[in-house]
Amino acid sequence: MAAISNNSDMVDYLLAGGYLDYVTARAMRLVDRRLFVPQDATPYAYFDIPLHIGYDQTCSAPSIVAIMSWRLGIKKEHRVLEIGTGSGYQTAILAKLAGKVVTMEMIPEFVEKAKKNVKNAIGSIGNITFIQGDGTRGCKEHAPFDRIIVTAAAPKIPSALESQLAPAGKLMIPLGNRDWQDLLVLSKSTGKMESILPVMFVPLVDEEGF
Known part of the structure; x- marks a missing residue:
């Protein structure tokens, strides 16, 4: 990558x-x-590594962002819920793939920063709703969602997120402990879980996180 x-x-x-x-x-x-990414991290922006963005959070490695965006099978007609806005990188990519994106972030400072980042990168944020709050509770007022993507590790799937999936919806989440997780995709229609790959994400610290 150098x-x-x-x-x-x-x-x-x-x-x-x-x-x-x-x-x-x-x-x-x-x-x-x-x-x-922060100014001091720009020399590494195109390296396939996670980069720290503050508050013990990271912008995921490009390969992980790519896999998550691809394997969810997002289509233009889909309504997508993202849990963990961070710097807004994944959010912006989702906005280019889906018709509507709702993104939730627990850290208030990230919400405003992500809005600016996304607007600077792609121009329009008209199909994105930014919400500051507990992502494990989901966003009932915008449900149901065709796809839900969780960008932090959890010990279990938050019940509110599963209930807000559309009948044919899919949910992607890193499940495991604080040290390592399995990136999984739940299909609502069958109840089956597909394992994608082992990962290491920062922990979800909301109500049903760690």
């Missing part, structure tokens, strides 16, 4: 590694990761 110096090359690297499909790649090309 030789990769721009966003397009980073996406080419992810494509070559099989981390995403062409639809997701197209969305990621429109969202420059450099605009979502």
